[in-house]
Amino acid sequence: MVFASITFLYWFLPVVVLGYFLLPKRWRNGWLLVTSLFFYGWGAPKTLILLAASVAVGYGMAFALEACEGAGKIVWKKILLWLAIIMEVGCLIYFKYANFFLENVNRWTGGALALLKIVLPVGISFYTFQIISYIVDVYRGTEKAQRNIIDFAMYICLFTQLVAGPIVRYSDIAGQLRERDIKASEVKLGIRRVILGLSKKVLLADLLGEFCETVKDFQESTVVALWLSAIAFTLQIYFDFSGYSDMAIGLGRIFGFRFPENFRYPYAATSITDFWRRWHMTLTQWFRDYIYIPLGGNRCKKWKWICNIFIVWMLTGFWHGAEWNFVLWGLYFAVILLVEKLTNSGKVQTQKCPWWKTFLKHGYVILLVVIGFVIFEETDIFMLGQRLGGMFGLGNLAVSSEATWYYARSYGLLFLFGIIGCIPVGKWLIGKIENQSIGKRILVVAEPVAWIVLLLLSTAYLVDGSYHPFLYFRF
Amino acid sequence: MDKKNSSIQNRIQILCIALVWGILALLCWVLPKKDISESERRKLAQFPDISWASILNASYMEDFEEAGVDQFPMREGFRGLRAMTDRYALGKQDVHGIYMEDGYLTEMLYPLNESSVQNGGEKCQNIYDMYLADTETDVYLAVIPDKGYYLSGESGHPALDYEELTAIMQEAFPEAEWIDLADTLTIEDYYATDSHWRQEQLTEPANRILETMGSQSLEGLEQKLALEAFYGVYAGQSALPVKGEPMYYLTNDVLEQCQVYHVENGKTLGIYDEEKLFGRDPYEFFLSGNTAIGIIENPNSTSEKELVVFRDSFGSSMVPLLVQSYSKVTVIDTRYVNPELIGDYVEFENQDVLFLYSTVLLNRSEAMR
Incomplete structure (x- = not known):
C-alpha cells in the first residue's frame, strides 16, 4: 500500500487512527503492529514471511549478544554480531543483488546462468538497516535489548517508516515505544x-x-x-x-x-558536502556511524581515508539499486566530496x-x-x-x-x-x-x-x- | 491563558480537518457503488469478492485499489477540480492531452507517427491488391484532418503535420485517386466537445467527394435536431466544465426510406438510429456507430451505381450524404472485420470505392486490420 493512494488515505488510515485512539494505551502497540503487518502484506502478502524472519533474527540475536556480556565471551559476541549481520545482509543481497551479480557474471564470462525468479520485497533496504543498527547498538552496549517482542516488532514494522524510511534508529525511539505523550499541538x-x-x-x-x-x-x-x-x-x-x-x-x-x-x-x-548533510540525512548518518567510522573514518592515513570515502559512497550508490549507474552515482559524489575536502571548499x-x-x-x-x-x-x-x-x-x-x-x-x-x-x-x-x-x-x-x-x-x-x-x- | 487558547485553537483546527477527512472516508464506506461513468463512457471497477487465492496472488488488493479510485464519492466533481486546477492554477496548456481553444476541446495529436501512417496506407493497398486490382472499380482516397489542424496555428499547440501525413498515405497507396478535403472544412465544422465533424456542416466536403467520383451534388436535404445537448468524448475525458451543444442531422424522403443491414448482428435499421441518442455515445446515432459491415439499400435511387466505403467513425456521418447517388452502399470498418473475410459479403466489379479515414486513426493505425 502506498501513502499517496485512496486506499491508504480513506480506507486504511481512518480505521487505524480511530482504533488507536479508542483502544487503551496498553493495546496500542499491538494495534499498530497488526495494522502495520496488514499495510505491508497488502501489496505482497508472501513477503511478510521474510519480514517476520528478519525481525525474529534481530530480536533473538540482540538477546544472545546481551547474554554474552562479560569477560571471556568477547569472541562469541563478535561471532554472534557477524552472524546476525551476515543473516540480515545476506537476505538483502539475495533479494536485491543476486540477479545483478548473475547478469554480470554472464556478461563477463559469456555464461548462461539462469536468473532467479525473485521479487524485491518492498522496504527491505530500510528495515534491514534499522535491524543492523539495533544489533550493533546492543553489541556496543549503547542500547539494551528489547524484551517485549511486540514493541520490538512494532518498531521495525511500523507502517509509517517501514517501506521508505526515514531510517529510524532504535535509540531514536526506544523510550517512545513504551510511553508516548500525545498532545493536540x-x-x-x-x-x-x-x-x-x-x-x-x-x-x-x-x-x-x-x-x-x-x-x-x-x-x-x-x-x-x-x-x-x-x-x-x-x-x-x-x-x-x-x-x-x-x-x-x-x-x-x-x-x-x-x-x-x-x-x-x-x-x-x-557545497556538495553541505548537500549531503541535508539530503536523506538518516541514510548518510547511518553510513557514517556504521560503515565510515568503523572503517577508520578520517583518523587514519590519507590513502586509507580516501579509500574509506570511496567505499562508503560506492556502497551508498549501490544501496539505491542493483545497477551500475547507482555505483557510478556514488563514486561521482565521492570524487566531488574528496575534492571539496582536499580544497577545504565544502565547509558551510x-x-x-x-x-x-x-x-x-x-x-x-x-x-x-x-x-x-x-x-x-x-x-x-x-x-x-x-x-x-x-x-x-x-x-x-x-x-x-x-x-x-x-x-x-x-x-x-x-x-x-x-x-x-x-x-x-x-x-x-x-x-x-x-x-x-x-x-x-x-x-x-x-x-x-x-x-x-x-x-x-x-x-x-x-x-x-x-x-x-x-x-x-x-x- | 494564551496556552489554553492555543490548545483550544489546536483542537478546533484538528477537528475541522478531521471532519472533512472523516466524512469523505465514511462516504467511501457507505455510499452505493456505481456501475458506469457516463462522462468517461466506461464501466467503473467494482470491489472484488474476497478469496484466499486472490489475497495470496495480491489480485484482490489490486482490484480493490482500482475500485477505490473508481467508486470514490463525488468522483466527477473531483475530476473537474483537477482539470480546473491544471488549467487555471497550474497554467497547463492541456489536460490529459486535451486542450481548449476558442471554445473547442481538442486532442493533441502529436507527434506524427510515420510508421503508423505508412502501415495504414499499406493496409489500404493490401485491400486493393486483394480485391480491386483486377476489377473495373474506381478507387478514391480522402483523409479527414483532426481539429488540431485548424486550431494549432493560433494556439501554438503542437499538431500533426497533415501535409506530411497525406503525402505518406498517397505514396503508400498510389492506386487511389486523391480527394483533398482540408480546404472544404473549418473548425466550425466539428463538434466543440467531440473529435468528430458535424454532419450538417458536411455539404461542401460531401460535394467534393461526389463530384470527384462523378456523382450528383447534394440537394433537397433538410436539417433536423437530433439532440439538444450533446456532450462529446472530450468533455468526459478532460473533465473541464463545458456546455452541451445541439446535434443536427440532414435528411429527406430518400434517406428516410433507406435501410441498413448490419452483417454483424443481422439487424436491419434506418440510417439514423434514434435509440443510440440515449446510449453511451450519441454520435452512434449516425449509421448506428461503428459496425464491421453495413449494407445500405436505396430503393429510390435513379442510378444503378454502387459504392463501397472503407471508413472509420468519421464515415458514419458522411456516408448518409453519399447515399443519394447510389443504389447500394457498402460500409466497411476494417477495425472490426478481417479484410480476408470481406469477399464473403462484397463482390467487387465496377463500383466506386472510397477509402475515407481520419488522421486520428491513421496516426494510431494498429487497430486497422
Missing part, C-alpha cells in the same frame, strides 16, 4: 505534515514526473528538453522522497512518535559572503546535483552517455523545437512552484506572518482552510490520476 503538526507531504508527492512530484515521461516520448529530443527533463527529475525526486518522509514523520507524530528529520532544504546547500559558510559568491556556490551545487540525478535516473549506461553528451551539445541534437517550448510553457508554472517549494521561502514567509499579531489571527483560520484545500486537491489528483508509486519504494 503534536497531532496538529502531524496532520499538517501528512498533508504537506501528500501535496508534495501528488501535486508536484507526480506532475513533474509526467513532464519527464512526456519528454522521454519525444521522437526527436533537443538540448533544452534534456536539460528541462533533468531539472524536472531533480525536483521530482526531492518532492517525491521528502514528501514521503514528511508523511512518515507526520503520521509518527499523530501516534506520539518523534522521528528524525530526513531532509533540510538540500537544494539550498552551498558562517561569515557573510558577497551575493554573487553565494549565487555561484548555489549554482555549482545545483549543476552537479542535476547531473548527478541524470546518472541516478538512467540505468542504461550507454543511454546515460548519450543523454549527458546530448545535454552538453555532443549529440547532434537541435537546441530546441516547437514541442520543447510548448511543454516548457505548459509546465512553466509547475517548475516555478517546484523551485519555490524547495527553498525555505515559504517557511520564512509564514514565520514573518506569525510574528505579526494580526497575521497570527489570520493564520488561525487560514491555516486549516489551506490544509483542507490541499487535501481535497491531492484527492482530486489521486481520483483522476494513474498509479504513481513513490520512487524510493524500489530501494
Whole structure:
C-alpha cells in the first residue's frame, strides 16, 4: 500500500487512527503492529514471511549478544554480531543483488546462468538497516535489548517508516515505544505534515514526473528538453522522497512518535558536502556511524581515508539499486566530496559572503546535483552517455523545437512552484506572518482552510490520476 | 491563558480537518457503488469478492485499489477540480492531452507517427491488391484532418503535420485517386466537445467527394435536431466544465426510406438510429456507430451505381450524404472485420470505392486490420 493512494488515505488510515485512539494505551502497540503487518502484506502478502524472519533474527540475536556480556565471551559476541549481520545482509543481497551479480557474471564470462525468479520485497533496504543498527547498538552496549517482542516488532514494522524510511534508529525511539505523550499541538503538526507531504508527492512530484515521461516520448529530443527533463527529475525526486518522509514523520507524530528529520532544504546547500548533510540525512548518518567510522573514518592515513570515502559512497550508490549507474552515482559524489575536502571548499559558510559568491556556490551545487540525478535516473549506461553528451551539445541534437517550448510553457508554472517549494521561502514567509499579531489571527483560520484545500486537491489528483508509486519504494 | 487558547485553537483546527477527512472516508464506506461513468463512457471497477487465492496472488488488493479510485464519492466533481486546477492554477496548456481553444476541446495529436501512417496506407493497398486490382472499380482516397489542424496555428499547440501525413498515405497507396478535403472544412465544422465533424456542416466536403467520383451534388436535404445537448468524448475525458451543444442531422424522403443491414448482428435499421441518442455515445446515432459491415439499400435511387466505403467513425456521418447517388452502399470498418473475410459479403466489379479515414486513426493505425 502506498501513502499517496485512496486506499491508504480513506480506507486504511481512518480505521487505524480511530482504533488507536479508542483502544487503551496498553493495546496500542499491538494495534499498530497488526495494522502495520496488514499495510505491508497488502501489496505482497508472501513477503511478510521474510519480514517476520528478519525481525525474529534481530530480536533473538540482540538477546544472545546481551547474554554474552562479560569477560571471556568477547569472541562469541563478535561471532554472534557477524552472524546476525551476515543473516540480515545476506537476505538483502539475495533479494536485491543476486540477479545483478548473475547478469554480470554472464556478461563477463559469456555464461548462461539462469536468473532467479525473485521479487524485491518492498522496504527491505530500510528495515534491514534499522535491524543492523539495533544489533550493533546492543553489541556496543549503547542500547539494551528489547524484551517485549511486540514493541520490538512494532518498531521495525511500523507502517509509517517501514517501506521508505526515514531510517529510524532504535535509540531514536526506544523510550517512545513504551510511553508516548500525545498532545493536540503534536497531532496538529502531524496532520499538517501528512498533508504537506501528500501535496508534495501528488501535486508536484507526480506532475513533474509526467513532464519527464512526456519528454522521454519525444521522437526527436533537443538540448533544452534534456536539460528541462533533468531539472524536472531533480525536483521530482526531492518532492517525491521528502514528501514521503514528511508523511512518515507526520503520521509518527499523530501516534506520539518523534522521528528524525530526513531532509533540510538540500537544494539550498552551498557545497556538495553541505548537500549531503541535508539530503536523506538518516541514510548518510547511518553510513557514517556504521560503515565510515568503523572503517577508520578520517583518523587514519590519507590513502586509507580516501579509500574509506570511496567505499562508503560506492556502497551508498549501490544501496539505491542493483545497477551500475547507482555505483557510478556514488563514486561521482565521492570524487566531488574528496575534492571539496582536499580544497577545504565544502565547509558551510558562517561569515557573510558577497551575493554573487553565494549565487555561484548555489549554482555549482545545483549543476552537479542535476547531473548527478541524470546518472541516478538512467540505468542504461550507454543511454546515460548519450543523454549527458546530448545535454552538453555532443549529440547532434537541435537546441530546441516547437514541442520543447510548448511543454516548457505548459509546465512553466509547475517548475516555478517546484523551485519555490524547495527553498525555505515559504517557511520564512509564514514565520514573518506569525510574528505579526494580526497575521497570527489570520493564520488561525487560514491555516486549516489551506490544509483542507490541499487535501481535497491531492484527492482530486489521486481520483483522476494513474498509479504513481513513490520512487524510493524500489530501494 | 494564551496556552489554553492555543490548545483550544489546536483542537478546533484538528477537528475541522478531521471532519472533512472523516466524512469523505465514511462516504467511501457507505455510499452505493456505481456501475458506469457516463462522462468517461466506461464501466467503473467494482470491489472484488474476497478469496484466499486472490489475497495470496495480491489480485484482490489490486482490484480493490482500482475500485477505490473508481467508486470514490463525488468522483466527477473531483475530476473537474483537477482539470480546473491544471488549467487555471497550474497554467497547463492541456489536460490529459486535451486542450481548449476558442471554445473547442481538442486532442493533441502529436507527434506524427510515420510508421503508423505508412502501415495504414499499406493496409489500404493490401485491400486493393486483394480485391480491386483486377476489377473495373474506381478507387478514391480522402483523409479527414483532426481539429488540431485548424486550431494549432493560433494556439501554438503542437499538431500533426497533415501535409506530411497525406503525402505518406498517397505514396503508400498510389492506386487511389486523391480527394483533398482540408480546404472544404473549418473548425466550425466539428463538434466543440467531440473529435468528430458535424454532419450538417458536411455539404461542401460531401460535394467534393461526389463530384470527384462523378456523382450528383447534394440537394433537397433538410436539417433536423437530433439532440439538444450533446456532450462529446472530450468533455468526459478532460473533465473541464463545458456546455452541451445541439446535434443536427440532414435528411429527406430518400434517406428516410433507406435501410441498413448490419452483417454483424443481422439487424436491419434506418440510417439514423434514434435509440443510440440515449446510449453511451450519441454520435452512434449516425449509421448506428461503428459496425464491421453495413449494407445500405436505396430503393429510390435513379442510378444503378454502387459504392463501397472503407471508413472509420468519421464515415458514419458522411456516408448518409453519399447515399443519394447510389443504389447500394457498402460500409466497411476494417477495425472490426478481417479484410480476408470481406469477399464473403462484397463482390467487387465496377463500383466506386472510397477509402475515407481520419488522421486520428491513421496516426494510431494498429487497430486497422
